[in-house]
Structure formats: C-alpha cells, structure tokens
Amino acid sequence: MAGLKTNTKLKPVKKADLQIVKPPKTVKYNDIDLNSWRDYGHVKTDTLWEFPSRLKEGGHSNEYHGNFIPQIARQLYERFTRKGDVVLDMFFGSGTSGIEAVNMERRCIGVELKAELAEAVSAKFSAKQLVTDVNIICADSAGEAVREKITARLEIMGEKKAKLLILHPPYDDIIKFSDKKEDLSNCSSTEEFYELFGKVAKNGYDMLEKGRYAALIIGDKYANSQHIPLGFGCMQKMNELGFITKAIIIKDMQGNERAKGKTANLWRYRALAGGFYIFKHEYVMIFQKL
Ligand SMILES: C[S@@+](CC[C@H](N)C(=O)[O-])C[C@H]1O[C@@H](n2cnc3c(N)ncnc32)[C@H](O)[C@@H]1O
Incomplete structure (x- = not known):
C-alpha cells in the first residue's frame, strides 16, 4: 500500500503513558463535573452574594427599574440547570432570565402581565430564538389560564415540565409596575399579596419537574414603622406547597442601586x-420540589 511504512517498529506502550479519561461525574440537575470541582471557582456555594456592579455585556441593559442583575440568573443556571434545559420565569419583566438563558445555551419560558413590556422584550430576541429558545407569554401568572399556555409552550419545546422555576415578584407595593388589578404590586394589603404569590407559586410548582429546583428573589419592606418580612412570608407559601428550603442567600443590593447618592x-x-x-440586601431563596 502506498505511503504505509511496513518496517516501522512500534514502541511498547508504557503504563505511565496511558491517560485515563474519567467519564464526567455529575448530578442530575447540572453539568458541573465533580471530578474537576476545583475548576468551578466562579460558581458560588456560599450564602453571601456580593456583586459590586451589574453585568452589562451579553445583551443586558439596565433600562427596567426592578430587574435583577444577570449574575443571579448565571449563578442559578450553573447550579440548577443543564445545557438545553427549559427555565420557567413567572415574572419575566425585562427578560433578564431569557437573555442569560440564550447566553448559556439554556431555554426559557417567561410569563409577564404587561403586554407592552412582553412585546418590547420580544424585540431583544431574533425570530428564530423566539421559537426555539425563548417563549414569552403575556398572561396573569396567578390565573388558571396560564397553565394551559405554559404546557403548550413546553410541548412546542419538546418538554413535559420545566427544569428550573424562577420567581421574582414585585416586593409587594414598593415599585408599582402597572395599574392592572392582577398585578402583585397593586394588592390592597400584604395578606392579599401573599395570597396571589401563593397562586403563582402553585402554578410554577405544578409546571416543574420533580427533584428540580426553584429560586425566589425577593426583598423585605417597611410599613407603618415596622419591618415586614416579605421574604419569609413568601418562603412559608413555598413550603406550604411542598417545596423544601435548600438555602437562604443574602445578596447585597449595591448592583441594583441607581442614583441613590442624593437621597442616601x-x-x-x-x-x-x-x-x-x-x-x-435582598434574598435569593433556593427550594427543591421533592
Ligand atoms: C420584579 S419584576 C421582575 C423583573 C425581572 N426579573 C427582570 O430581571 O427584568 C416583577 C414583574 O412581574 C410583573 N407582574 C406583576 N404581577 C404579575 C402577574 N400577576 N402575572 C405576571 N406578571 C406579573 C410585573 O409587571 C413586573 O414586570
């Protein structure tokens, strides 16, 4: 045969030359290879999250008052999703979770009450991405009708259930997002806020695969000269549904603050x-559906 040297002497392979390639060791809900866990220094495992500034690259902007910083989505996706997983965000807002899903090769279904916002956020994605990667639903997350809509989108994406649930509700009435009566920032009392939040969380719970995780991002408020612990109130609602609490993370708010200097x-x-x-600070609370 042309080009094949027949007289080449093959050297015996020494044991030391053989590189043993271990198969990746992962848990069911992320892609972290535990064989090389030391390489994941960028993935947080402690309960104090400090981000001195908001990540601006990767399609993110800070035009929506009340959005979370992209680093939150990034950390959650690293720990609680695998590539291609579908994340369900019941309060989509300006679409931070969707943008980061695309950046990290995840997919996302986002529910947002305000039609004009849902439309504006759609413009951040390409026509193809809006079919394959990010599905935006304009609906009331606390209502019955949203369940069918989410199920239909999951089906289009070839999934039965979502793999991570994100809940970033209004912090009661601290920021008014709209005049709509279904808006959680328009509740007549904190009791009503908890009730509506419970309904959203129930819809999310039912759409989430067993064994998978949910993240609640929320802050507390002051009213009538006293501290109202919205975070713990919502956590209780999550627990009543059957979610177990896995972590209560304190996130410092420097990255969210805009022009607070004058009023400080x-x-x-x-x-x-x-x-x-x-x-x-605000909270990033982690739950698991058993
Ligand atoms: C705190 S913001 C979420 C921001 C989002 N995480 C982001 O990064 O842009 C809460 C959002 O929930 C929406 N919202 C309030 N009540 C709702 C409801 N019943 N159903 C769906 N969305 C609702 C508001 O319009 C607002 O955009």
Missing part, C-alpha cells in the same frame, strides 16, 4: 430618627 443622607437621617436600618 435623607435615608440615614430617617433611620437614625426612626430606629430602623436601611435595607442593603
């Missing part, structure tokens, strides 16, 4: 005069 002194004065403390 006023808040400091109010805190000193009123016997309270200024919020510098």
Whole structure:
C-alpha cells in the first residue's frame, strides 16, 4: 500500500503513558463535573452574594427599574440547570432570565402581565430564538389560564415540565409596575399579596419537574414603622406547597442601586430618627420540589 511504512517498529506502550479519561461525574440537575470541582471557582456555594456592579455585556441593559442583575440568573443556571434545559420565569419583566438563558445555551419560558413590556422584550430576541429558545407569554401568572399556555409552550419545546422555576415578584407595593388589578404590586394589603404569590407559586410548582429546583428573589419592606418580612412570608407559601428550603442567600443590593447618592443622607437621617436600618440586601431563596 502506498505511503504505509511496513518496517516501522512500534514502541511498547508504557503504563505511565496511558491517560485515563474519567467519564464526567455529575448530578442530575447540572453539568458541573465533580471530578474537576476545583475548576468551578466562579460558581458560588456560599450564602453571601456580593456583586459590586451589574453585568452589562451579553445583551443586558439596565433600562427596567426592578430587574435583577444577570449574575443571579448565571449563578442559578450553573447550579440548577443543564445545557438545553427549559427555565420557567413567572415574572419575566425585562427578560433578564431569557437573555442569560440564550447566553448559556439554556431555554426559557417567561410569563409577564404587561403586554407592552412582553412585546418590547420580544424585540431583544431574533425570530428564530423566539421559537426555539425563548417563549414569552403575556398572561396573569396567578390565573388558571396560564397553565394551559405554559404546557403548550413546553410541548412546542419538546418538554413535559420545566427544569428550573424562577420567581421574582414585585416586593409587594414598593415599585408599582402597572395599574392592572392582577398585578402583585397593586394588592390592597400584604395578606392579599401573599395570597396571589401563593397562586403563582402553585402554578410554577405544578409546571416543574420533580427533584428540580426553584429560586425566589425577593426583598423585605417597611410599613407603618415596622419591618415586614416579605421574604419569609413568601418562603412559608413555598413550603406550604411542598417545596423544601435548600438555602437562604443574602445578596447585597449595591448592583441594583441607581442614583441613590442624593437621597442616601435623607435615608440615614430617617433611620437614625426612626430606629430602623436601611435595607442593603435582598434574598435569593433556593427550594427543591421533592
Ligand atoms: C420584579 S419584576 C421582575 C423583573 C425581572 N426579573 C427582570 O430581571 O427584568 C416583577 C414583574 O412581574 C410583573 N407582574 C406583576 N404581577 C404579575 C402577574 N400577576 N402575572 C405576571 N406578571 C406579573 C410585573 O409587571 C413586573 O414586570
């Protein structure tokens, strides 16, 4: 045969020359190879998250008051999703979870109440991405009708259930997102807020695969001179549904703050005069559906 040397002496292979390639060791819900766990220094495992600034690259912008920083989605996807998984975000807002899903080769279904916002956010994705990667539903996340819509989108994406649930509700009435009566920022009382949140969480619970995780991003508020622990109130709603709590992470809020400088002194004065403390944190609470 042309080109084949017949007199080449093959050297015996020494044991030391053989590189043993271990198959990846992963858990069911992420792609982290535990054989090389030391290589994942960028993935958080502690309960204090400090991000000095908001990530701006990768299609993210800070035009929507009340969105979370992309690093939250990034950390959640690393720990609780695999490539190609479908994330369900019941309060899609400006679509941070969807943009990061595309960046990290995940997929996303986002539900948002405000039609004009859902439409504006759609423009952030290509026509193809809106079919294969990011499905945006304009609906009331607390309603019955949304369940059928999510199921239909999951079916289009070839899935029965979502693999990660994200809940980033309004923090009661702290920021008014719209005048709609279904809007969780328009509740007449905190009790009603908890009730509506419970309905959204139930819809999310039913759409999530067993064994998979849910993340609740929320902050507390002050009203009538007292601290209202919205985070723990919502956590209780999650537990009542059957979610177990896996972590309560404190996230510092520096990255969210915009132009607080001018009013910082006023808040400091109010805190000193009123016997309270200024919020510098919010929660990222992690749950699992058993
Ligand atoms: C805190 S923001 C979420 C921001 C989002 N995580 C982001 O990064 O852009 C809450 C969103 O929930 C929406 N919302 C409020 N009530 C809703 C409901 N009943 N159903 C669906 N969306 C709702 C608001 O319009 C708002 O955009």
